[in-house]
Amino acid sequence: MMLVISVRNPNHAKYVENHIPFNDLRAFVFQKREDMEKFMTEVRDSQNLRVNSVFAPEESCATRPPSRPIESLKRFGFFAYLRELFDAPEEVMSYLCNQYKVHDVPVGTDQTKAMIKTVLYTAEEKYSLKKSFYSGKTSTSNSAVRPSQYLTMAVDAEDKRQLEEQISTAEKSMQAIDAQMIATQESAAKLDRRDNELRAQKKALSELKGKKRQLEQKISTKQDSLRQMEQGGIDLQKAEEETKAQISAVNSQKVAIVAEFMAHMKLRATLSMEKVYMALETQACAMLEQRKARLLEKCKGLLRRAREICNMDPGESVVPPDLHTVVDEYNRREQEIKNLEKELDDKSNALDTYRQNISEAKERWLNPLKQLVEQINDKFSDFFRSMQCAGEEEYDKYGIRIRVKFRSSTQLHELTAHHQSGGERSGMDPVNERRVFDIVNLQYADEMTVLCVHNGPHMLPPHKWDEKAFTRRRMVK
Template identity: 40%
Template sequence: MAAARETGKAVVKTGKHGVSRPPFMVGSIVRILMENFLTYSVCEVHPGPNLNVVLGANGTGKSSIVCAICLGLAGKPSFLGRADKIGLFVKHGCMKGVVEIELFKSPDNITITREIHVVNNASVWFINRKPATLKTVEEQIADLNIQVDNLCQFLPQDKVGEFTKLSKTELLEATEKSIGSPEMYQFHCELKNFREKERELENLCREKTTSLEKMKQRVERYKQDVERYHECKRHVDLIEMLERKRPWVEYENFREQHEEVKQYRNQVKKELKCLKEMQAPWTRKIQEVEEDLRNLDMKTRDNTAEIRNISQKYKEKQDALEMKDKQIEEINQAFRMKKDEETNRQKKIQQTQIIIEEWQNELDTMAACENLQPQIDAVNTELKKLQEERANIDNDISDLRAEKNSQEREEKRIIDRLGQLNNIMHMKEENLKMRFRDTHSALMWLRNNKDKFKKQTCEPMMLEINVKDSAHAKYIENHISDNDMRAFVFECQEDMETFLVEMRDHQKLRVNAVCAPAESYAETLPSRPIEELHRYGFYSYLRELFDAPPPVMNYLCYQYRIYDVPVGTQKTRDMIEKVIQETNLRQMYTAEERYIIKVSSYTKQNLSSNTCLREARYLTSSVDTDERGQLENQRQDIRNTVKSLDAHLTALFDRQKLLEHKDNKLRQEKKALLERGNRRRQLESKIGVKFDSLRQLEQDAIDLEKEFQLTNVKIKEINKQKSELVTELMHLMKKIIPLNVVKVALSLQMTRATAKKNRLQSEYKLKAAQLKAAQQRFYELDNKKQRLYEKCMELMKQARHVCRLGPGQDFPEEFQVAFQTLPNTLEEIDALLNEEKTRASCFTGLSSSVVEEYNKQTQEIQQLTEYLEGKKNELNNYKQNISQVKEKWLNLLKEMIAQINGKFSKFFSSMQCAGEVDLHMENEGMDPMNERRVFEMVVETACKKRTSQYFLITPKLLQNLTYNDKMTVLFVYNGPFMLETFKWNTKRFRKRQRRLSRMTE
């Protein structure tokens, strides 16, 4: 180490020929300092200028040195394949870590320092103890040709597999950057850029050439379209002239029609005047007939009114006559009712006399009233006793019913609470179904087939475990593996095998199952009472935080020793060092962390590791089994109590019915006794009442002879009034007969006058219809004349508009000359117009823009031709540049390949190998002979003059290897208690080795 530190300075030594040569190559690592980095608190490494062999057992920290080299030289954490955040490389429990690397450079070395801060996961850079940016550091490292991201220069253990997957191109570029000259890789990059630009120019020229050909073809098509456009223009001009003449021809046709209609209208006007003069006499005759009809109507109305008056009087007299008949009938009805009333009175007198005689006979035969009071008193006493007993039974029934209602309300409360607990269990099952569908399917099968197993079977632990406080669920879940959380628990190995065969082989379900040990571990006592740990913040062992069936608890105590794992608080975390030193616990929990303590095999000291607790996922909803069991027992007790109360109530109801029957029987007996004493008094009272009724009936007798005489007197008086009414009726009938005769005569006159009026009106209507028809013809002709006039004016205006003539402008002579060559009828014009339009429509898709587009395309072809010539010249220049750069690059590449081929041939000859070369994957190793040859080859190559610095990381070496004075061997010890090298005694080592060999023999 001392030698390494001395040669690490920027000292210049003299070689054989007197030329100064530094011991280190520029960019070599002179010193590595690590503070609070991964496993190191403070560590300083001084590597040599050539081969550095880093030795140490697995886990001692060799990879930490590799990580320090990568991160100290601006490497990214992801390149190491260990962690993606830089803060994770700081030693646990520290807030800042430092990596300092000193690089050789003349005249003064460069010291690069990287401070890693955990809080914000950031780095602070320094160059020669002065603050710097990451970009500045990367530039300094690039100037020294250090490439930590190049697998050919820096190959971490975790990147060996990635190195084997590099393509040929990637390997070539990595080799160029690592062993080739900077110009070589620069030429390679320029060559790729030139080739990419050449390819772009070739594609561009190809596209533009294709576009030019298409544009030329398009211009050819445009040339034909221009010719067709001119031909189409001739047809369009003829169509325009035909459309100008057509309105004038149409105007002339409508003007001739207007003159014809005007003449016919004047003729109809004269006919209309004659019809109006002929219609006046018929109007006077109709008026005279209507006057006669009005007079006859007035006479008829007067006659009808007089007849109606007499008829009304006749009806009144007739109604009065009918009323007198009704009065006679009422008088006779009243006499018949008095006669019936007297008959009924005689019958009632006879019936009353018979009843009185019967009651008198019963009274005469009835004995004197006997003394019934003692019997009545005895019955009353018995009734009182029965009533008291019934009252007691009613009170007992009320009390029992109240008690039953209270028990039923309590049972309902218990059922509601059990429903809540079952709902929590349902939530846990849904969680199981969502996360582990196969396990849920197996659970459904197990519940339906428990009879197939010999001993108790338990459902998955996440359903069976009930945490007493949901805040403690995270400790249970972090302590028990996920596989065991969803595992079924069996007491019998045979039952477990039966279950797994069914699930895995038959149903193809992926499930877990465990078998609880035969010996009971559930009641195992912890190594010390929890009270002794209270002063460290511990409040319980894991076993006391939850409930589970005996097989589950037995398995967890056996497998996870939950009876001896305490749970603490933040107080425990604050004094964790003291807890580890004083308690000798192997596992423990604080508020948010889990600690595992192991004893070092070398130093016998405690080594602790801690992990943050993940949040609970399975046991957040728990069922209190004690509460559930108590509720089930209470429910069963309540059912038994209700059943007992129902039996007691049934007995009381039966007794109540019996007492009610006895009560009714006694009451009937008492009633019979009371009736026997009251019968004589009732008979005497009834006989007295009947005698009073008989006397009243005898006093109410009716004199029928007198009533008959009064009835006859009333009827005679009414008959006299009827005769007077009949006389008046005959007088009214004589007056109404002449009036009816007059009415018939007036009706005949009205009929004749109406017929005459109808005849005159028919003739008048016929004349009026003729007049109306004439008027209609006149109006139609007049309207037609007006329409034709308006149409002529409209056509005139349209024709002048089509010809573009002003209001006072005369018809142009050129139009007259052109119109003479065109047809003179609308039919001929329309036929020629349709023919020309049809011909013009054949020239579809043509417009005036065709000529413009033709000219435009011709100009674009000329521009594109010039642009294409420029790009082709540019492409030729790029091809010349490619040839020049390619020649330079190939010369350098051939030299490098020749060196590589020579060295590989030498290396393979030294290994006595030939054939295919394959790269071994990490940790596969090789046979000792080839391993020795490879090591000798590395030593020989890396220890030559003017070679780069080399680091070889290995946990072991073969015996009797070849070493070189230029090698530097760096030993990484297990800890500070390892024996220093200057204290080694070789004789004692050999003596101990011989003693151990004899013991083994």
């Protein structure tokens, strides 16, 4: 507060300092309570600084009139109220008028000493009149006015105005400098982006330069190899014959593998038929077992019936003459049951033998067949992988399933006429057709048909095409 109070006459500063407490003179004045709370939280609580703050009244008291005009007090030696001895911002003046009644505290001379009724100042003394809150009696006290320490410096209005103009000019200059800084920062950002672009171009050019150097080295290496091959005099005829011999050996191995596979398939078919026969025999054995049970029950029933007719006891063994026919029938039935039991045992033993033979035969041909299918699957997968596709073969209960995919985004599907097109089943999409044309030194059998497709913007029309003339011209060359 003391920084914004300007005492008009330095001799009157002591009255202001004596009337306003020092804690308030060094306090900060706020218009809004929220601002004061934020300020105290930051400075006092966060930074641990000892400061004072006061809050100006919401309704300004800076122009509040005194209780009586100063003219009525001049005969007592008073020449002005305390408010009229200094200048201050409206908020500060409002707080001082409201808190310390500076608008109603007169300042007098020595002749006012004997007529003190309220707080007033003489040339060197302060007089105050206090009324007791409990007894209502009035007491008067006086004290010497302390010399001024802080408000002796008067503020020159003209100097203040010039300083404010200089501050305004400086603020405008700062705004212009800020605008220039923003423009400079934007320009620097553009230059940084351009620098990054040039660095990226430089990096790309460096990579191209490195690739060029690598290609030059490869070309040089290939040229050296070519010169060495030309100087070495490689026998192309011999190399071709050796390659044909190797291809013939591989084809022979393929034929042998296919023949072995067909033999295993025939053996599998034979075993499947034997398995069907064994199933039928098993069913016949089951029927014989059921027939045996029915005959045994029938015999037991006939025996009970015979005993009932003859009135025989269970332990009696003598058979009446008229029942010999029944006994013979029983004996015949019993023998037939024994024969059926023996036949059932024979069939069961034969069935166990068949099952053992089938298991052993299955082990003999199934394991080699699985190994063969795995070899075929590896070669099949390698072939499809070379065409940027995927494929596999697996053995099922009834044959071999081929699963392929021609695009990386799809799953493996079984190779059938319904799921893949003819071009896909043969593996000939545009990419793989181009790969086939890129393969050199292909071997063609005599039974192979070669189809030549002639196409392009400079192709001859059909009526000008003469295949025989082209062949003769090629043979002459």
